[in-house]
Amino acid sequence: MPFTSKLDECLKLDHTYMNLSVSHLIEKALEKKEAILTNTGALAANTGKYTGRSPKDKFIVKEPEIEGTIDWGNNQPIDESVFEKLYFKVIDYLKKREERFVFRGFAGADPESRLSLQVVNEYAWHNLFAQQLFIRPTAEELKTHSAEFTIVSAPGFKADPEVDGTHSEAFIIISFKRRVVLIGGTQYAGEMKKSIFSVMNYILPNQDILSMHCSANVGEEGDVALFFGLSGTGKTTLSNDPNRKLIGDDEHGWSASGVFNIEGGCYAKTIHLSEEKEPQIWNAIRYGSVLENVVVDEQSREPDYDDNKYTENTRAAYDIHNVPNVILPSLAGHPNTIIFLTADAFGVLPPISKLTKEQAMYHFLSGYTSKLAGTERGVTSPEATFSTCFGSPFLPLEAAKYASMLGEKIDGHQVDVYLVNTGWTGGAYGEGKRINLAYTRAMVQAALHGELSNEESMLDPIFGLNIPLHCPGVPDHVLQPSKTWPSQEAYEEKARELAKKFKDNFKKFKHVSEEIKAAGPR
Missing domain, CATH: 2.170.8.10 (Phosphoenolpyruvate Carboxykinase, domain 2)
Structure with a gap:
């Protein structure tokens, strides 16, 4: 049977529910004992053994049409034949389920570049998740909706690695030729969200739109701020500001018109x-x-x-x-301020520092942070890591593509860029403590209001970062990490250790200018 016909046949079966209301989906999830209702009315579900993303089980199908465009050093290939056999197995599995749930909607708040998508789920609560995270269509849009990409999610189908060519029972496979994301063996709903982000990270740059792993908000004067960072570094927390309108909390595009949210939820x-x-x-x-x-x-x-x-x-x-103070539709102008968030487990990076354009490019390419516990399967305590462009697991293209686009936009719109450490102070993980959230908020506010631009500053001798000596609402000693450690010698030893990690990691970037290379630790 032809590839598309197999799914079409499945979706025509009785008890296949299309764009059910929130209430209907909650009723279905409770009836099937997939989840329970909390005292706030939220649905609570457990995802079993997979409580985070499973990057080792994520693949892109190696297809002639796209093979030369994918960064295979950063993405795992899987053969077309392996994918297609697995796809047909999953569809057969879904056809035998009592019920199937389908959501049709969009990714991308800008009508000029949005992606029409379809999500096919085994579980009602997964379909509710899709409704919360993606953009819902109006009744009129639904009548003419034609999916450009489809997620097929069957957590109950477990792959056999020896037979199916996967690494484990779980698999997340993107086929750009077939325009399908195939997910099985894992109940973690975040795989659906992040797979579509990976898809948009392929599609948008080819439309000259920079796709970004960041949150965004806008002030009363129309000033836009972007917050880059990996999961757990504070993107959602810091972008939810009562004095600014939220554009989105995790994924955005930056086009010739400005910034737009890729998602419809948080x-x-x-x-x-x-x-x-x-x-x-x-x-x-x-x-x-x-x-x-x-x-x-x-x-x-x-x-x-x-x-x-x-x-x-x-x-x-x-x-x-x-969210009470959200801007709808989720569109705004060009950014005035960019903030790179890092949860430094070494406890040596300053809580805030202003970056030159070259330093901005260096730290964007480096993407230093710590994987926080639980974010990925097997991570039980913070681990220092470098994730290119603060989103390496979701980038199908070469990192240089995203970095050069960001550099051009920083130049073109005269954007101020800051590096903010939301991680540890007074010592490394296990000895120091997380930086006070109130202090981080105060520093971010000062950056957004331009209060740090002309503030007295010092140059960090190891990292070469420009550290403000004063910030409203923050004790002066907090701004200089060396002053928060009980031992200056221990601080310098740990700082040099991290500086070496930066240097070693940056060796992989062969085709960047000497100015950018020189913008790292000294």
């Missing part, structure tokens, strides 16, 4: 979430939202965000409309 980490520290996220988790791996009291049905029994990577998916 996917926030909830470990240690509190109403006091993060009221906007706390209040956004309500009816229709989805909680992943959050411990819920059996009697009161109250979520316990401090309990990490299942994972540190507890999550909430919610509609962007749940």
Whole structure:
């Protein structure tokens, strides 16, 4: 049977539900015992053994049409024949399920470049997740909707590596030729979201639009800020600012017109979430939202965000409309300020430093941070890592493509760029402590308001970073990491260790200018 006909046949079966309402999907998930309802009306589900992304199980199909454009050093190939056999198996599996759930919508808030997508799910709660994270169509748009890309997700289908050519029972496979994302063996819903981001990271640059792993917001004067960083570095937390309108919390495009959100919802980490520290996220988790791996009291049905029994990577998916000060549609002008967020597990990077354009390019290509516990399968404590462009796992193209586009836009729009450390201070992980969130917020606000541009500063002797000596709302000694450590000698030893890691990592970038190479640690 032809490739597309197989899925079409499956979707014509009885008990295949198209764009069900939130209420219907919640009823279905409860009826099938996929999840439970919390006291806020949010749906809470457990994802079993896969509580984070599984990057070793993610593949791109090696197809002649796209083979020469993919960065295979950063992406795992899989043969067309292997993919197609697995695809037909998964469709046959879904045809035998009692029910199937389909969501049709979009990725990309800009009508000029949005992607029409279709999500086919085995689980009702996964389909609800898709509704929360992607952009819902209007009734009129749904009538003429034609999917350009399809996610097929069947967590109950477990691959046999010896037979199916995968690395484990789980698989996440993108076929650009067939325009399909095939997911099986894992219940972690974030795989759907990130797969479409990978797809957009291929499609948008070919339209001269920079795709970015960042959150974004806009001030009352129309000034736009971007927050780059890997999961857990604070993108969602810092972009949810009561004094600024949220554009989006994780994925954006930057076109000739400005910035737009790729998604229609937010996917926030909830470990240690509190109403006091993060009221906007706390209040956004309500009816229709989805909680992943959050411990819920059996009697009161109250979520316990401090309990990490299942994972540190507890999550909430919610509609962007749940955020009170959001800009809709999710579009704004060109950025005025860019902030690179890093959770430094070494505890030696300054809490904030202003970057030259060359330093901005160096740190964008480096993408230094720490993988936080639970974000990926097997990560149980922070690990220092370099993720090119702050999103290496989601970049199908060569990193230089994204970096050169960012450099051109920084130049073209005279953007101020800052490096902000949301990680450790006073010592490395295990000895120091996380930087006070209130201090980080104060530093970010000062950067956005231009209060640090003319502030007295010093040059860090090891990292070459320009550190402001004063910042409203932050004790002066906090701004200089060496002053927070009990031992200056221990600080310098750890700082040199990290500086060497930067140097070693940057050796892989062969075709960058000497100015950019020289912008790193000294």
